[in-house]
Amino acid sequence: xxxxxxxxxxxxxxxxxxxxxxxxxxxxxxxxxxxxxxxxxxxxxxxxxxxxxxxxxxxxxxxxxxxxxxxxxxxxxxxxxxxxxxxxxxxxxxxxxxxxxxxxxxxxxxxxxxxxxxxxxxxxxxxxxxxxxxxxxxxxxxxxxxxxxxxxxxxxxxxxxxxxxxxxxxxxxxxxxxxxxxxxxxxxxxxxxxxxxxxxxxxxxxxxxxxxxxxxxxxxxxxxxxxxxxxxxxxxxxxxxxxxxxxxxxxxxxxxxxxxxxxxxxxxxxxxxxxxxxxxxxxxxxxxxxxxxxxxxxxxxxxxxxxxxxxxxxxxxxxxxxxxxxxxxxxx
Numbered sequence: 001x002x003x004x005x006x007x008x009x010x011x012x013x014x015x016x017x018x019x020x021x022x023x024x025x026x027x028x029x030x031x032x033x034x035x036x037x038x039x040x041x042x043x044x045x046x047x048x049x050x051x052x053x054x055x056x057x058x059x060x061x062x063x064x065x066x067x068x069x070x071x072x073x074x075x076x077x078x079x080x081x082x083x084x085x086x087x088x089x090x091x092x093x094x095x096x097x098x099x100x101x102x103x104x105x106x107x108x109x110x111x112x113x114x115x116x117x118x119x120x121x122x123x124x125x126x127x128x129x130x131x132x133x134x135x136x137x138x139x140x141x142x143x144x145x146x147x148x149x150x151x152x153x154x155x156x157x158x159x160x161x162x163x164x165x166x167x168x169x170x171x172x173x174x175x176x177x178x179x180x181x182x183x184x185x186x187x188x189x190x191x192x193x194x195x196x197x198x199x200x201x202x203x204x205x206x207x208x209x210x211x212x213x214x215x216x217x218x219x220x221x222x223x224x225x226x227x228x229x230x231x232x233x234x235x236x237x238x239x240x241x242x243x244x245x246x247x248x249x250x251x252x253x254x255x256x257x258x259x260x261x262x263x264x265x266x267x268x269x270x271x272x273x274x275x276x277x278x279x280x281x282x283x284x285x286x287x288x289x290x291x292x293x294x295x296x297x298x299x300x301x302x303x304x305x306x307x308x309x310x311x312x313x314x315x316x317x318x319x320x321x322x323x324x325x326x327x328x329x330x331x332x
Contacts, residue, residue, distance in 0.1 A: 035270045039069035043081035043093035047074055050203065050294060051261075054125065055094050057291030058263070058281070065280050078160065078261075079103070079110060085266050086116035092277075093264050095119075096128065097236040098164050100262070101308045120267040120312035120332070122274065123281055124302035126203075126294040127258035129240050130165055133209050134197045135190060136217035143227055148175040151195040153186035160259065161201030168231050168257075169199065183208040191216060201259070203294065205246050213249050220247060222254035231257050238305055260305040265312050267332065274314025282318065300324050 040062070044055030056072030063070040073090060075081055081093035082103040102108050103116035134140040146152075152169070155161035157180045166178055179186070179195050187208035189195045200206050212218050220242070223231065231237060240258035244250040263281070265274055281288060281298065288295035300319060303311075303326070311319070316326050 032272055036068065036273045037091060037269070040091040041070065042072045043075045043084045043090040044072045045075060045077035045081075045094070050126075050292060051077060051094050054292040054294065058288070059092070061284075061287060061291060062277055062280060066276055079108060079158075081264065082108060082116050082119055083110045085264050086118045088118075088266050088268070091266055091269055092122075094125065094261060095264050096160055096259050096261050097306065097308050098160060098259055100264070101236045104308060118267050119264050119309060120274075120315070121303075121306045121309040121330075122263040122265050122278055122312060122315050123300065124298060124305055125261040125263060126297045127238065127240065127260045127305070128160060128201055129204055129242060129256050129258040130161070130168065130199070130201045130237070131204070131206070131209075131242060131254070131256050132197060132199050132221040133190070133212070134219050134221060136219050138196060138219070140197065140221065141219050142221060143169070143172055143174065143223065146174050146176070146197060150174075150176050150197055151179055152176040153179045153181060153189065153195045153198045155183060155186070155199075155201065156180060159201070161199065164235060164237075164259070165199040165201055168235060171230060171234050172227055184211075187212050204242060209247060213247055218249055220249050220254055223256055225255070228255055228257060235259075236308055260302070262306055262309070264309065265315075267310070267312060269312065269314070271312075271314040271317065274312045275317050276314075278312075278315040278318040282322075306330070 042055045042059040045051035052072065052074065059070050059072045075084060078095040078099040081095050082099055084090045085093045106113050106115040108116060140146055154165050162180060169176065183202065183206065186195065186198050190198055191212060228239065232239065237257040237259050240256045242254040242256050244252050282300050285295065285299060288298050303319065303324060310330050310332050311326055313332055316331055319326055
């Protein structure tokens with residue numbers, strides 16, 4: 001009887017101790033969140049685009065898993081997101097390395113002279129390739145073949161393509177007549193002979209190119225090694241190969257360049273909050289791919305493609321805990 005009583009007392013004490021530890025742990029976890037924002041917003045872009053789908057889905061994942069209110073917000077895209085995150089109007093956002101470099105250097109068209117240095121990188125999203133297409137009967141098979149005064153479509157005005165591709169081609173010595181429009185519209189203009197070349201910065205396969213090559217013969221023009229290197233040295237882009245399987249026209253991979261997209265955060269956000277956001281995003285790629293298939297490249301191995309923005313201390317902590325090195329010049 002005494003032994004039974006002892007077992008009951010020990011079990012009761014153990015249960016009480018476990019309960020006390022659980023309460024203490026819960027209280028500790030709650031106190032760790034004391035400086036977390038009550039809610040957050042992710043700056044994306046226009047509805048229907050990859051940024052809006054990716055950003056809104058990512059925001060929902062964070063909100064659901066971390067138990068905090070949050071969502072995506074329609075914005076003007078990468079350039080405006082840099083300004084919104086810098087000013088604290090949104091906590092998180094999405095941007096490409098080009099607008100990020102301009103904003104950091106005080107060259108953003110939204111605020112010339114203002115260095116947007118309160119923006120930190122979190123993790124890589126995906127890359128946007130730059131590619132060139134012309135009709136086969138144009139005789140244009142290389143960038144060097146593009147004649148002076150050629151009418152080149154660069155996509156929607158103020159888009160990443162329209163901002164960077166003209167400057168890239170100018171750096172390569174191309175003289176052109178600049179045209180803007182939606183990709184489908186420009187594809188129709190190319191087929192009708194109203195323009196000579198389309199310079200795309202968009203995810204591949206580009207529907208307008210896929211449609212064109214079904215209807216007519218096209219040339220997908222690659223960069224030479226020298227041209228690629230010249231552009232790599234002058235712009236915040238990376239090497240890229242357009243896989244031959246992307247288009248019927250390609251017999252082998254085509255050399256190009258691409259610009260990486262990264263998630264960003266206001267540098268003043270609490271370290272613990274950003275650590276948890278980074279941990280959630282980097283340790284659940286299957287769930288990130290459910291948000292958008294482009295998240296297949298949203299993996300820590302691709303942090304090397306950010307050479308512009310410092311990483312948030314919370315992100316740095318997760319990377320270094322998991323064996324990924326962050327260069328000293330990219331730490332606050």
